[in-house]
Amino acid sequence: GNSVTQMEGPVTLSEEAFLTINCTYTATGYPSLFWYVQYPGEGLQLLLKATKADDKGSNKGFEATYRKETTSFHLEKGSVQVSDSAVYFCALNQGGSEKLVFGKGTKLTVNP
Amino acid sequence: DAGVIQSPRHEVTEMGQEVTLRCKPISGHNSLFWYRQTMMRGLELLIYFNNNVPIDDSGMPEDRFSAKMPNASFSTLKIQPSEPRDSAVYFCASSPGTSEAETQYFGPGTRLLVL
Numbered sequence: 001g002n003s004v005t006q007m008e009g010p011v012t013l014s015e016e017a018f019l020t021i022n023c024t025y026t027a028t029g030y031p032s033l034f035w036y037v038q039y040p041g042e043g044l045q046l047l048l049k050a051t052k053a054d055d056k057g058s059n060k061g062f063e064a065t066y067r068k069e070t071t072s073f074h075l076e077k078g079s080v081q082v083s084d085s086a087v088y089f090c091a092l093n094q095g096g097s098e099k100l101v102f103g104k105g106t107k108l109t110v111n112p
Numbered sequence: 113d114a115g116v117i118q119s120p121r122h123e124v125t126e127m128g129q130e131v132t133l134r135c136k137p138i139s140g141h142n143s144l145f146w147y148r149q150t151m152m153r154g155l156e157l158l159i160y161f162n163n164n165v166p167i168d169d170s171g172m173p174e175d176r177f178s179a180k181m182p183n184a185s186f187s188t189l190k191i192q193p194s195e196p197r198d199s200a201v202y203f204c205a206s207s208p209g210t211s212e213a214e215t216q217y218f219g220p221g222t223r224l225l226v227l
Contacts, residue, residue: 032213041220042220042221043116043203043205043218043219043220043221044155044203044205044216044218045217045218046215046216046217049213049215051213089155093213097167097168098143098145098160098162098207098211098214098216099157099160099168100157100216102154102155103154104154105154105155
């Protein structure tokens with residue numbers, strides 16, 4: 001079945017450091033790919049998405065490129081801020097439906 | 113827009129009691145999802161509805177769990193009887209349409225503790 005594998009956390013960085021959170025997937029067909037973020041005590045919210053190969057999703061300085069050849073959708077940010085501290089979830093839809101399959105989540109802490 | 117509204121935000125109950133969680137989706141959204149989040153299992157989809165009709169309930173753990181959507185603006189998730197292993201954060205989410213790439217909008221969650 002479809003699945004998502006994220007790098008294990010937690011990740012701790014200093015402010016202005018470069019961030020990469022790896023995400024790889026297994027799926028039949030061509031799913032849409034998503035990054036959701038969960039701030040402490042809140043529900044998840046969409047950070048960015050890509051719907052076809054080579055698409056780049058971007059938002060709030062974060063980027064991720066849909067790489068079909070490596071089945072990956074790694075999240076990157078050039079300079080993180082303390083306010084980026086949260087849990088990040090990679091997800092894909094199951095083709096033909098609205099069901100999302102989520103990774104386990106990666107907790108990011110950014111220190112001043 | 114008020115976003116997805118869930119109630120209660122916190123619930124503490126004793127084993128064997130009935131628990132009802134409530135959700136009001138964003139107005140105009142056609143799809144509604146119930147998720148459960150735990151440290152051990154992560155985020156799991158329990159059930160989802162399109163236009164008030166249950167489409168996929170394969171994630172509902174067992175017969176103790178049931179969900180209804182009597183109209184476009186309200187849904188409930190009921191656990192009867194509750195057990196300690198049901199302790200988790202339960203999220204409701206809604207989305208505007210039925211395409212694969214639709215964004216899901218999550219509520220703040222209900223934190224359930226079953227003693």
